[in-house]
Amino acid sequence: MTHALPHSRPGQVIGLLGGSFDPPHAGHLHISREALRRFGLDRLWWLVSPGNPLKAHGPAPLAQRLAAAQALVDHPRIDVTDIEAWTGTRHTAATLRALRRICPGVRFVWLMGADNLAQFHLWQDWREILDTVPVGVLARPGQRISARLSPAARIYAHARLPDYDSQALGRRDAPAWCFVNVPMMDISSTRLREAGSWTGAQK
Secondary structure (H helix, E strand, C coil): CCCCCCCCCCCCEEEEEEECCCCCCHHHHHHHHHHHHHCCCCEEEEEECCCCCCCCCCCCCHHHHHHHHHHHCCCCCEEEECHHHHHCCCCHHHHHHHHHHHCCCCEEEEEEEHHHHHCHHHCCCHHHHHHHCCEEEECCCCCHHHHHCCHHHHHCHHHEECHHHHHHHHHCCCCCEEEECCCCCCCCHHHHHHCCCCCCCCC
């Protein structure tokens, strides 16, 4: 089950929310809607990854996660894609390189929760990510202080936009990042798997 890359055109600002989506849930939709509103995005793409290099166990089959994501998304400006499966990329920096090559002129914004910012310095080529695309960070429960004190936040403090200027993020040249507090929905894929409401994960 493969999905073509959603339509885009030069000059558009497109947010990218990557992850295993194992399973996709209402929290993903919530932060997607908030990102569209807060960062002035034209569209937002979910990048459903074949696997997370930082996780020890593999996720549920990609086709299952894609189908669940497609069934869940109910917003006309949110699209689901499996670009990493057909480009063969497994790390964000490589995926962004591929997207810039495939979609010249599109202004991409990488989106993440504050929990990811706290460990962003562990990602492969993390400086390249910050140096090549704007990054929008959405606060999640219990992670605000650790995210703001993280190595990435401290090293790139000079490139941080104030939250009142968040709408300008997609039009800024990298490095540029913005941390916004949004109403929280305390739900996680991990808890859904532990509760037994999602099956198919590879052990």
